[in-house]
Amino acid sequence: MPGDGSLERLRREGRIVVVGASLAGLRAAEALRAKGFEGSLTMIGDEPHEPYDRPPLSKQVLLGRAAADRTALPRLRPVDATWRLGVPASGLDMAARRVRLADGDEVPYDRLLIATGVRARPWPxxxxxxxxxxxxxxxxxxxxxxxxxxxxxxxxxxxxxxxxxxxxxxxxxxxxxxxxxxxxxxxxxxxxxxxxxxxxxxxxxxxxxxxxxxxxxxxxxxxxxxxxxxxxxxxxxxxxxxxxxxxxxxGATRNTEWLAGSGLGAGPRGIACDAGCRAFDIRGIVTDDIYAAGDVARSPHALFGYQFLSLEHWGNAVSQARIAAHNMLSESTDRLPHMEVPAFWSAQFGVNIKSVGAPSLGTEILISQGSLQERRFVGVYGYQGRVIGAVAFDHARWLPFYRELIETTASFPPPFDNVDRRPGGQRPIDADFPDPSVPTHGPTVTLSGYSPADRRMTFTPAH
Amino acid sequence: MVRLAVDLNRCQGYAQCAFLAPDVFAMHGDEALLYAPEADESQRARLAQAAAACPVQAVLVDAVDVPADVPDEAVSGAR
Known part of the structure; x- marks a missing residue:
């Protein structure tokens, strides 16, 4: 209850448990301490390593420019946590507020953050x-x-x-x-x-x-x-x-098996949570003590019709972690929604590929800058008359402009017909996405719910 | 040892870091940045300069000397 001192007590002597000791888990822990949480913090991770950064693993490490075991994430502030590394969580008792570990231990919590992420889908x-x-x-x-x-x-x-x-x-x-x-x-x-x-x-x-x-x-x-x-x-x-x-x-599979039978709304498509990262139980009722962040979470996004999105993005893990940490320690009216525009990057074959918004939700594409032939361009994605995403090949500095178009739900095609004054390429064409009913491992944004505006539910294969 | 990460969503390839700490940061192609996620202690001052000079503040450097809160036994206690 607001004002009854329970939040103050949580802040001072509460027990917060984070399951998943990777990017989202670490950033959440740092945010909790930054917000004045003085109670006990336990970090549970299935790998025997302290939190490390994954993007270098498919780039610098394979190029021989960095060692895989020297990729630990920088620490932005001390988290003063108890670390349980190398032991996966194996179960959750929501009524007793306890996380079970594979070694038989149980860890009690007042607030729980689940950031167990995904794992590589093995060869079948x-x-x-x-x-x-x-x-x-x-x-x-x-x-x-x-x-x-x-x-x-x-x-x-x-x-x-x-x-x-x-x-x-x-x-x-x-x-x-x-x-x-x-x-x-x-x-x-x-x-x-x-x-x-x-x-x-x-x-x-x-x-x-x-x-x-x-x-x-x-x-x-x-x-x-x-x-x-x-x-x-x-x-x-x-x-x-x-x-x-x-x-x-x-592609990847979500690490939710350990929650089977717990009563939490978790499954192969991830853990359903609200825009404030609070997890739903299987009845569709939001919990107030369990939060989810990062690749394992799926949540309604205001910019995309409140449809449930799962985002396997570095930036999403960071921002959801901060939102979850903030909301755990806030009265309901002070809570924040996760509204960040999705963004990701990839470097391959000498080209810097960056994206904002949700290109995979688009149906049309307009090459608004540069050209496909030169492999230096910006492509804007449209969906039902609005700008919904953009991708840049070696044109990264322009993306903040397109992010703003997405945030302001600008119309598509965009009001400008020419950015760098070259002929051709300014008409929207079919973006040519594969049939969504055909399984694909490609999208980094997965639509894992369905819009209430749709007349019927169609199956969207999840990761 | 100094750990670092670059928020490549923020990075716009200004390459200030690659000038200031060339042993840690390097451009890869016209725009992409490659960095060593862990640098020697001798790089600490240059890293601080690089992080400060980044126009979009994308360079994240260890603010904590050694993660004293990860005891060795917790790490080696893996099964």
């Missing part, structure tokens, strides 16, 4: 996934193992899946002079996140840099030799690729 065939030379890339240990193998100079690397991570891996391999084949089920790299118009540019980039890019194919089987090392992959078009390193880059 278990025996093939266990072949020596088959990798996924998500964790520090994954990256260290892959970097070691690349150092050894494999004869050919096969990357399965040309989303952002797969494309960055292929880019790093080519920069190191390694022969690379990329197999992508969709029509082009990055097609799920950015559509076919931009995807075709990504495809040209890959081929120009010597990637053997195969689109519209699936890998049907991995084949090992007698000593259990992967030697080849069989593709759906009947061809065979001989490769001694295979990287499975098929």
């Amino acid at each position: 065939h278990e025996a093939e996934a266990e072949l020596d030379g088959v990798f996924v890339l998500r964790t520090r240990d994954d990256s260290a193992a892959l970097a070691r193998r690349l150092d050894a100079g494999p004869k050919r690397v096969l990357v399965i899946g040309a989303g952002f991570t797969g494309s960055e891996i292929a880019s790093a391999c080519r920069e190191r002079g390694l022969p690379v084949t990329v197999a992508e089920r969709g029509s082009a790299p990055l097609v799920g996140a950015l559509g076919g118009v931009v995807g075709s540019v990504a495809a040209e980039l890959q081929r120009e840099h010597g990637v053997d890019l195969r689109c519209g194919v699936m890998v049907t089987a991995l084949e090992g030799d007698t000593s259990g090392r992967v030697r080849a992959a069989h593709l759906s078009d009947g061809s065979t690729v001989e490769a001694d390193v295979v990287i499975v880059s098929l």
Whole structure:
């Protein structure tokens, strides 16, 4: 109750538990201390490492410019926490307010933040996934193992899946002079996140840099030799690729299994929470003591019709962590909504790709600056007459302008018809996103709810 | 040891950091930035300069010397 001193007590002597010791968990812990939380803070992480930064794992580390075990996140302030690392949480008792750990311990809480994130989706065939030379890339240990193998100079690397991570891996391999084949089920790299118009540019980039890019194919089987090392992959078009390193880059799965049966609204699509990061229970009633942040959360976003979005973005983890921390320690009228415009970046084949908004929700694209041919451009995405996203290839400095168009729900096509005064390219065209009912691992924004305005619910495959 | 991270959503490729601390930051292509997530102690002053000079304040550097709150046993206590 406001004014009854309970918040003051929480601040002074409460127990806050954070499950998930990565970017969102660490930034939330720092924000809690910055806001004057003096009680006990427990950080639970399944990996035996202190919080580290993931973006370098598919870039600097694979290029040999940084070591995977030297990627710990900088500390912005002391968090004075009890760390339980290397022990995953295995259950939640909402009534007793306790988190169960895999080693049998139980940790009581007054407020709980769940930031368990996602994990790499493994190769579906278990025996093939266990072949020596088959990798996924998500964790520090994954990256260290892959970097070691690349150092050894494999004869050919096969990357399965040309989303952002797969494309960055292929880019790093080519920069190191390694022969690379990329197999992508969709029509082009990055097609799920950015559509076919931009995807075709990504495809040209890959081929120009010597990637053997195969689109519209699936890998049907991995084949090992007698000593259990992967030697080849069989593709759906009947061809065979001989490769001694295979990287499975098929997107991610949300880490919510440990919450099964707890009564929390958690499942394969993530943990449903309100715009203030408070988690829903399975009855659709919002809890007031359990919060979610980062890749594992899905929440309604005001800019996108309050549809539930899951965002696997670095910036989203940071901003949701701060919102959750603030709201945990605030009276209801002082709470803040998570309103940040989604944004992400990727560097591959020498090009800086950045995006704002939600391109994957768009249906049309307008190349408003630069040109696709030069691979330096800004593409603006439109949905039902408004600007909903933008992507820049080596044009990052313009993105704040487009972010403002998205924030102000500017009309699409935008009111200007020409930004850099060159002929052509200023008419909106179909952005060419794949059929949403076809599973894709590509989008970094997943629509994981449905709009009340829709007449019927359609199934949107989640990660 | 100094840990750092760059908020590459903010970064707009001004490259001030690459001039001020070239052993830590390097441009990769026209716009993309690569950095060493952990730098030697000898880089601390240059890093502070780079962080201060960044026009969009995208460079995050350790504000805490050593994370004294992560005891070794917690890290090595993994199963």
